[in-house]
Amino acid sequence: MEGRVYRSAQRMFYCKLKGESDLVMATAKGNLLKGSDSVVVGDIVEIKEEDGQHYIVEVMERKSEIWRQIKRENKKKVTASNIDLLVIVSSAAKPKYKRGLVDRFLMRSAQWEIPAIHVFNKMDGYKEKDFDLAFEAKRLEMPKVDSFEVSAKEGEEYSPQVLKKGIKDLREQLSGKTAIFLGQSGVGKSSLINRLSGGEFELKTKEIGRAGKGTHTTTWSEILDFEDFTLIDSPGIRSFSLDDVYSEDLEFLFPDLLDLFLTCQFRNCDHGPEAKGCFYNGLTDPEQIKIIDSRLESYYKLRDEVSEIPDWKKKPH
Ligand SMILES: Nc1nc2c(ncn2[C@@H]2O[C@H](COP(=O)(O)OP(=O)(O)O)[C@@H](O)[C@H]2O)c(=O)[nH]1
Numbered sequence: 216m217e218g219r220v221y222r223s224a225q226r227m228f229y230c231k232l233k234g235e236s237d238l239v240m241a242t243a244k245g246n247l248l249k250g251s252d253s254v255v256v257g258d259i260v261e262i263k264e265e266d267g268q269h270y271i272v273e274v275m276e277r278k279s280e281i282w283r284q285i286k287r288e289n290k291k292k293v294t295a296s297n298i299d300l301l302v303i304v305s306s307a308a309k310p311k312y313k314r315g316l317v318d319r320f321l322m323r324s325a326q327w328e329i330p331a332i333h334v335f336n337k338m339d340g341y342k343e344k345d346f347d348l349a350f351e352a353k354r355l356e357m358p359k360v361d362s363f364e365v366s367a368k369e370g371e372e373y374s375p376q377v378l379k380k381g382i383k384d385l386r387e388q389l390s391g392k393t394a395i396f397l398g399q400s401g402v403g404k405s406s407l408i409n410r411l412s413g414g415e416f417e418l419k420t421k422e423i424g425r426a427g428k429g430t431h432t433t434t435w436s437e438i439l440d441f442e443d444f445t446l447i448d449s450p451g452i453r454s455f456s457l458d459d460v461y462s463e464d465l466e467f468l469f470p471d472l473l474d475l476f477l478t479c480q481f482r483n484c485d486h487g488p489e490a491k492g493c494f495y496n497g498l499t500d501p502e503q504i505k506i507i508d509s510r511l512e513s514y515y516k517l518r519d520e521v522s523e524i525p526d527w528k529k530k531p532h
């Protein structure tokens with residue numbers, strides 16, 4: 216039987232069998248027991264039943280993985296799999312829009328090779344004088360990220376004013392997909408998910424809350440199924456630490472900038488108006504310059520924050 220892992224706790228996996236709605240509890244068998252992340256939430260698995268017990272006997276190849284590098288152990292730790300879309304949520308009112316934070320999530324999107332979209336929520340409270348939403352959306356076109364403007368509060372009553380895409384388009388984007396919502400606390404992720412799920416999210420999380428989720432561990436993650444989309448909820452994924460990224464690798468996580476960097480005359484270019492032979496010197500459009508400047512700003516800020524490659528990892532000369 217084919218199933219999908221919806222929740223895991225202490226080596227117990229709650230799986231949804233294809234075509235059924237209740238979860239069955241399964242344990243892993245054989246070599247699947249070895250690694251701590253050989254079975255994770257989101258996995259598509261082959262399940263066998265023996266004497267009324269369910270066993271996971273095989274994990275199908277993963278389409279995508281959410282992972283971090285554990286530095287101490289020098290290995291990759293996977294927390295969830297088979298995610299189709301990252302939904303980065305910002306607030307257009309309070310808390311204030313944080314460009315750098317969006318770029319940080321986009322860095323993970325590049326690292327995990329999972330496409331991202333961006334949502335400006337709380338549009339009912341948006342004031343043009345606070346920030347230039349049209350510019351921010353244009354800027355996000357550089358790393359090829361689509362933006363949507365919505366109000367979780369007003370739902371379908373709110374129609375987009377600045378951009379072309381609103382909640383209807385967002386629903387379309389999500390349709391049939393497994394998504395993860397990212398964004399700082401208070402931007403309205405829960406409210407938006409609740410709105411998109413027609414109120415089901417609140418009901419489901421209350422149900423799980425009663426069962427005592429989160430009392431024993433902070434690393435839980437689970438899947439919630441709604442009529443039209445699937446959600447992976449995992450607080451661990453929201454971690455902001457970049458200690459598992461090395462400065463040497465950062466440009467690969469800014470593919471839009473890397474494309475430009477590769478046209479510079481020197482590979483160790485300092486990128487900017489003063490750098491000899493830099494792509495930057497060929498720019499003429501003031502808006503494009505402004506956009507590139509702001510992406511470069513994020514890039515250099517993150518480069519100051521990520522780890523230097525440790526000596527033992529450097530190739531011997
Ligand atoms: N005005 C307005 N308030 C919102 C909107 N979405 C969420 N909120 C409020 O913002 C606060 C934080 O929302 P919540 O969904 O808990 O944010 P989360 O921390 O990202 O999950 C709550 O008081 C919500 O009622 C919106 O579209 N408009």
Ligand SMILES: [Mg+2]
Nearest residue numbers: 401404405406
């Ligand atoms: Mg929330």
Ligand SMILES: [Zn+2]
Nearest residue numbers: 479484486493
């Ligand atoms: Zn350059």
